[in-house]
Amino acid sequence: MSKAKNKMVFEVQENETIDQCLDRIQKAGYIPVRRTEKPIFKEVKTGGKVDYEPAGRQIIFEAKRLED
Numbered sequence: 001m002s003k004a005k006n007k008m009v010f011e012v013q014e015n016e017t018i019d020q021c022l023d024r025i026q027k028a029g030y031i032p033v034r035r036t037e038k039p040i041f042k043e044v045k046t047g048g049k050v051d052y053e054p055a056g057r058q059i060i061f062e063a064k065r066l067e068d
Helices: 018-027
Strands: 007-011 030-046 049-065
Touching (some): 007 030, 018 030, 018 049
């Protein structure tokens, strides 16, 4: 009998709301314990200069296994 992982990382997918991701976490038998957001930047060249502009964000949830 294999033991399930105690911790897992879930990322909010493109075209998925945070609520949908939380439902997916719960259906997998986990409960979220930490939320992390990372900015996503894109390069924009203006003249000879390269600037970085925000292009979005990546939301990641760390979740632990529910006790049965």
